[in-house]
Amino acid sequence: MKKNKNIIIIILAVALSFLLPSFVKNYYWIGIFNLVLIYSILCLSLNLIFGFTNLLSVGHAAFYGIGAYTTAILLTRYHFAFFPALILSGVIAVFFGLFLGISTSRVRGDYFTVISIVFGEIFRLIMQNWISFSGGAVGIVGIPAPQIFSWRIISEKDFYFLGLILFWFTYITLSLLVKSKLGRAFIAIREDELAASTMGIHTIMYKILSFSIGCFYAGLAGSYYAVYNTAIAPSSFTLDESCLMIIMVVLGGIGNLTATISGVVVMLFATEVFRPLYHYRLLLIGLIMVIVLVRYPYGILGIFNKMKSIRKKYNYRKV
């Protein structure tokens, strides 16, 4: 019964989201929705890595960037069609995710975070300095409009639909994944890595899996961003961007996919609403973050999260 209800809710949400452009005619708002979609894809995948497997990766922007650069280079230099470029972007992001995941598999906790930060910085610096490959600080411009079969995606509204397809693909596959055996293994690792390993869960393998699956979606989001923005530069894939994603995930509520979207929406709308107060924007955003987190450590929607009761069992000794 409950399962049926969930399916109905999701179908309704999908239908509503596709009908949204017929209510909102303003292209400014549709542009913001597109941003929400990009960040939702990124944060959902980051939530899989961070919220479900407890790998704090602060280098997610690098995988986003890898996807974006792959698509940009394939479309401008090799004249690929968009769809294969999209898939390849995801695959190459997975490739780098596997590389990072396997090489760091013996490194624990915070050191993983350090390496992910450093990886992100290395990516950005290489893209900034390897001018013949990536165009340096200017980046790659003039990425052609994508075409899927006969659907030529040019207007803001078309991009909204494309982003929406990617977003629902991400959301539905991830929520199925989280409920599967794989997802349960991830959650076990999050709750207690040592206990999980004694229960026969191959923690290293599952951590690598979780990380590279997350990277796949980041690559897709990057690919979408490249064609949507028609130009990419290393300044879009900085450490700040990775931090922003982490903030959105935590603000929404870690370990809850639906809540993540609320975090994205709050952060992006806060940036838009505070735009007139340009000089104090970061100050206000910082205040919101601190106040919300101090008051509700499990995020805006995370208040209703079941995780709270599970986490209470932790005693203070365990560090």
Next chain:
Amino acid sequence: MFTEIFVVGLSLGAIYALIAIGYSMVYGILKLMNFAHGDIYAFGSFICYTLLTKYNLNPILSIIIAMIVGGILASMVERLAYRPLRGPEYRNISMISALGVAYIIQNTSENFWSRQVHFFPSIISNPFVSIFGIQIPTTQYLTLGIVIIVVVTLNLFLKYHKIGKGILCASQDIPASSLMGIPINKTISIVYLLGGTIGVIGGILYASSYNALSISMGFSGTIVAFEASVFGGIGSINGALVGGLILGLLHSIVGFYVSTAYRDVITFAILIIILLVRPKGILGRYVEEKV
């Protein structure tokens, strides 16, 4: 030429070490990556800058005031943003609240002092002196001296003073040391105070030896502190010193001999290799996980 670069790298590393010490101490006690650390020391350095240029205060006095401001700011941040989120289940969350604090401080100092690079006056006259035939500005030697004094004092303080011993205990085990009668909240506040104060010294030394000060120094300072403490083994003061010196040497040697564009890439790559070979850093020790 190499000796000059070596000494310059050493004094740069000494500054990095000062910035890293506070960061590493906080990590050692709370296992918290303090993302606001860099912005706090940048704020303190800007206070010093204003006192020096606008009010023409005595340099020593303005440095002391800046240190006090940095320390108080750091412990205030701890009180408001980190203390409510203390405890292992909130570890990752308190890191994000630290990021929020970083935004707040950054934005506040941006509104006071704007984003441009400011000219920071040299605190002492800065002639080139030649020792053993090496031509180096005086500040570089001064920096090394200050770092040695700070590290030695800090080590003595931790070893012999009552509060210092309390800090060491708390970094071993917070609940146990609170059972032994160590005032945990006060101890942690003092750690932040010390970290902020020492960081401000580092910031002022950096600004006065390069005659430049900007807001972006804050965030890059956090990264530097981060790298240096990880190099040496995060959580220990001597580790931060060693890591800072290594990082400074790497920056100056790679920057001079290889390329400035790829300087950070190369140091980051070396950092990753060190972490993969010695996951706890150069001076870090393994602590078995308790079940």
